[in-house]
Amino acid sequence: MIDIRRVCVVALRVVRQLKRDRRTIGLITFAPIVLMMLFGYALSGEMSGIQLGMVDLGGHPAFISHFEGMKEFTILHLGSEADAERLVSDGRLNGAVVISPSEIHLLLDATSPQIANAIRNAALSGARNDVPGSGAQIVEKYIYGYDMDMTDTIGPAILGLVVFFFTFINAAVAFVRERSQGTLEKFMVSPLSSTEIVSGYILGFSLFTLLQSTTTLLVVIIVFGVPLKGSPLLLLSIVILLGAGALALGTFFSNFARSEFQVVQFIPMVVIPQIILSGVWWPIQSIPDFVRPISYILPLTYATDALRAVMLKGSNLRDVLYPDITALVVFFTISFAAAILVLHREVA
Amino acid sequence: MRALDGLTVRIPRGVTYCLLGPNGSGKTTFIRAIVGLIRLDGGDLHVLGKHVSSVRSLYPRIGYMTQHRALYPDLTVQENMEFFAGLYGIDGQRRKRRIAELLEMVELSDHRDRLAGALSGGMYQRLSLACTLIHEPELLLLDEPTVGVDPALRQSFWMYFDQLASEGKTVIITTHLMDEAERCRIVGYMRAGRMAAEGSPEDILRLAGLKPHLELRLEDPEGEASRLRSEGYDVEMSGELVRIRIDGHAQIKEILEIVAPLDMRLREPSLEDAFLTLSGAT
Numbered sequence: 001m002i003d004i005r006r007v008c009v010v011a012l013r014v015v016r017q018l019k020r021d022r023r024t025i026g027l028i029t030f031a032p033i034v035l036m037m038l039f040g041y042a043l044s045g046e047m048s049g050i051q052l053g054m055v056d057l058g059g060h061p062a063f064i065s066h067f068e069g070m071k072e073f074t075i076l077h078l079g080s081e082a083d084a085e086r087l088v089s090d091g092r093l094n095g096a097v098v099i100s101p102s103e104i105h106l107l108l109d110a111t112s113p114q115i116a117n118a119i120r121n122a123a124l125s126g127a128r129n130d131v132p133g134s135g136a137q138i139v140e141k142y143i144y145g146y147d148m149d150m151t152d153t154i155g156p157a158i159l160g161l162v163v164f165f166f167t168f169i170n171a172a173v174a175f176v177r178e179r180s181q182g183t184l185e186k187f188m189v190s191p192l193s194s195t196e197i198v199s200g201y202i203l204g205f206s207l208f209t210l211l212q213s214t215t216t217l218l219v220v221i222i223v224f225g226v227p228l229k230g231s232p233l234l235l236l237s238i239v240i241l242l243g244a245g246a247l248a249l250g251t252f253f254s255n256f257a258r259s260e261f262q263v264v265q266f267i268p269m270v271v272i273p274q275i276i277l278s279g280v281w282w283p284i285q286s287i288p289d290f291v292r293p294i295s296y297i298l299p300l301t302y303a304t305d306a307l308r309a310v311m312l313k314g315s316n317l318r319d320v321l322y323p324d325i326t327a328l329v330v331f332f333t334i335s336f337a338a339a340i341l342v343l344h345r346e347v348a
Numbered sequence: 349m350r351a352l353d354g355l356t357v358r359i360p361r362g363v364t365y366c367l368l369g370p371n372g373s374g375k376t377t378f379i380r381a382i383v384g385l386i387r388l389d390g391g392d393l394h395v396l397g398k399h400v401s402s403v404r405s406l407y408p409r410i411g412y413m414t415q416h417r418a419l420y421p422d423l424t425v426q427e428n429m430e431f432f433a434g435l436y437g438i439d440g441q442r443r444k445r446r447i448a449e450l451l452e453m454v455e456l457s458d459h460r461d462r463l464a465g466a467l468s469g470g471m472y473q474r475l476s477l478a479c480t481l482i483h484e485p486e487l488l489l490l491d492e493p494t495v496g497v498d499p500a501l502r503q504s505f506w507m508y509f510d511q512l513a514s515e516g517k518t519v520i521i522t523t524h525l526m527d528e529a530e531r532c533r534i535v536g537y538m539r540a541g542r543m544a545a546e547g548s549p550e551d552i553l554r555l556a557g558l559k560p561h562l563e564l565r566l567e568d569p570e571g572e573a574s575r576l577r578s579e580g581y582d583v584e585m586s587g588e589l590v591r592i593r594i595d596g597h598a599q600i601k602e603i604l605e606i607v608a609p610l611d612m613r614l615r616e617p618s619l620e621d622a623f624l625t626l627s628g629a630t
Contacts, residue, residue: 009434017422182416189383189412190435 002199006192010200011207014174018208024170028208032162032216036154036224047072047118047286053084053096053107060099060136066126067097072118081105088143091309094285095119103137110142111153111312112283152227155220156235156311157280160303162216163209163239164246165271171201171250172263179254184343194343198251198336202244209243210236229314235307238320241328242303248335255342274300302327351377352541355391359520359534364513367522368529368623369538375522376415378538379489382520383412396487408436411485415492417476421465425456425475428464429482436483450478453508455501469496477505488512488519494528506531526620537623545626549619556625558617562600564590564609572607579606 018024052073056064067073076093078084084096088107094115098105106123108116123138178184187197213236220226228235253270257263277287278300287295295301306324309315317325352374359365367375380386382395384403393400396409403410419428426447433443451457454474459467464475473496480488494502506528509519513533521532529535529549536546545552565588566572573590576583581603582593592603600614 003437005437006435009431012434013420013423013427013431016427017420020422180416181421182414182418183420185385185414185416186412186418187435188385189407189410191407191437192435 002193002195003191006196007200007203010192010197011203014201014204015207017174018170018204024166025208028162028166028212029215031166032158032212033219033223035162036151036158036220047115047283048289049074049292050095050115050118050285051076051093052119053078053087053093055079055081055084055096055098057098057100059101060104062129063099063104063123063126066129067122070122072122081107085143097123099136101136103139106138106140108140108142111308113153114283115285116142151224152312153308154281155224155226156307157304158220159213159216159235159239160242160300160307161275161278161280163213163243164274164300164303166212167205167209167243167246168250168253168271169263169267171205171247172254172257172266173260174201175251175254176257176260176263180259194340197343198248198339201251202247205247206240206243209240213239226311228311230310230316234317234320235310238303238306238310238325238328241325241332242299245299245328245332245335248332248339251339252335252342274298277301279304299328299331302331350541352381352391355538355541355543357536357543357546359518361518362513362516363533364509364519364521364531366529366532366535367520367538368524368526368535369522369544370524373538374541375538376491377541379412379491379520379522382489383410406487408483409486411480411483411488411490413476413480413488413490413493417472419464419472419476419479422463424461424463425451425467426460428475429479432479433482438483446482446484450481453504454478470498470501473497474501486517488517490519490521492522492524494523494525502528526618530619535619537626545623552619552622552626553617556617556622558621558625559593559595560597560614560616562592562594562603563613563615564592564603564607565611566590566607566609576603576606 048071050073052067052075054064054067054075055078068075078087078096081096081098084093084098084107087093088096088109091109094112095109096107097119098107104123104127106119108119110116120140127136127138175184178187217228217232217235221228249270253266254263257266273294275281277291277295278284278298279287279295280300284292284295284301302324306315306320306328309320309324313319355374355378357378367378369375377386381388381393382400382403384395384400388400395403396406398406420431423431429447429450430443433439433446438446448457451460454477456471456474456478459471464472467475473493477490477493480490494505497505509521510531513519521528523529533548534546535549535552537544537552545555547555563586569585569588569590573583573585576590576592584591594600594603597614
């Protein structure tokens with residue numbers, strides 16, 4: 001049985017400790033801003049697997065074969081512009097091209113500027129290859145809002161990234177300390193259970209996650225002008241769920257570190273892959289096929305996707321429930337169980 | 349590797365029990381076995397009348413002070429105490445009273461707002477003891493509780509331990525210091541995971557059959573030593589000193605009639621000597 005009062009006692013202690021750690025507080029507030037400035041404008045790689053809808057109303061066969069010849073796109077032929085628009089706004093397609101003799105419409109998902117760019121560039125070079133004299137005007141239509149830049153898409157993703165990074169490292173360090181200063185052994189001979197310890201930590205850290213995410217969110221909205229279209233409550237709930245999973249994961253990993261220094265060595269193993277492969281900086285579509293399966297087992301991939309959807313597209317809970325929230329719940333459950341297991345094992 | 353092989357101990361309630369022994373003799377291992385942190389491969393262990401397999405349910409009645417001291421250096425003295433009080437569900441007035449009482453006892457009342465990490469070694473130790481006592485445990489397991497504590501305060505620790513024992517609480521203490529062992533009701537001397545000898549300090553001295561001896565500084569050590577030997581005394585040379593084993597204090601007078609020492613000293617057998625004799629070590 002979990003005693004909620006004991007959980008709160010642990011949480012209060014964690015908050016008191018964090019509150020005193022000014023450097024960490026400063027770091028978690030400014031790190032997201034610095035990251036956005038550093039990476040806000042950059043980075044675009046070779047892409048593949050962009051799901052592109054194609055509506056052919058006649059007139060430009062060379063333009064179509066140009067698209068079909070490009071390895072970036074997986075092309076789905078559709079009957080009407082309305083169908084294409086619906087599939088793009090559902091998120092089933094990354095974009096669509098509607099070709100008629102007089103105009104070529106590009107239906108773009110503005111929440112992924114790099115993908116939108118790739119489609120735009122392909123259309124421009126396709127138009128140059130087209131039969132001379134039959135030139136049609138290219139019209140861009142954004143399914144979501146407006147022509148966004150990198151800061152727009154990175155903003156919501158940074159939220160998740162920083163929470164994951166901060167919570168994972170801090171939890172691992174905190175538990176290495178609990179071990180080395182003997183408090184964990186003392187807990188083992190007290191009424192406090194492993195479940196209560198981890199729950200208390202989650203509660204305590206969640207308060208800080210909330211604080212950190214709210215600050216980051218305000219900066220992202222006010223300074224970088226990123227729109228918040230969905231519910232801020234849903235947004236913060238996603239961040240908290242991700243943070244809870246990261247905390248449990250950090251607790252589990254602390255078992256394999258004997259010192260704080262060894263915790264730092266987890267960064268290349270656990271944190272860097274998430275930074276690179278979870279679609280924070282560049283879309284999953286630009287990640288080579290053979291590593292992409294890794295992207296789909298990383299929790300940050302789903303958090304990033306959900307945070308972007310809520311912030312930029314105004315998605316509600318139902319929209320992001322599957323696969324994003326489901327994946328995060330699974331991640332949390334497994335990490336939590338693993339954390340409890342290693343703490344338990346220490347007893348005997 | 350086998351640890352605590354063939355160890356049989358019975359610790360009655362309401363005593364101060366000392367686990368004495370050199371480093372690596374198994375004192376800490378034994379304590380960790382009592383609180384269930386080490387699973388036994390064989391043998392039997394009962395704690396407060398219950399089998400050790402259900403020791404978890406006894407944790408609210410056990411106080412355990414590890415050698416690591418188990419405190420949060422980034423919390424204040426007061427916050428550390430509040431945290432451990434909370435773990436045992438102690439709150440409100442009782443918590444306030446208990447914390448004030450214990451801080452008084454360990455002489456940290458004036459430091460309650462200092463960070464534990466900024467305390468001196470001895471203070472840190474005292475705070476750790478106070479945190480261990482917060483829930484008034486019936487069974488106290490203290491692993492080297494007085495290391496780094498100054499002599500005057502050590503004295504008051506021991507008075508407190510005696511007081512706890514007189515209230516019916518059991519205090520088990522590990523130490524490698526003889527003078528501390530002598531203060532306990534029962535001493536168990538451990539060597540290499542075994543109980544080499546056990547009993548009250550007086551019993552152990554008697555059991556070892558050690559006698560006091562007289563150490564004399566003489567003008568002519570060699571000559572006078574042989575004179576004493578011829579009178580039937582058990583004499584041995586220890587450097588410049590002549591050491592005579594005596595049966596009782598009455599003999600001192602007889603010896604002084606034979607020789608006139610420049611200086612002399614009476615040495616009572618120590619607990620250490622007794623343990624060394626009993627465990628067959630030299």
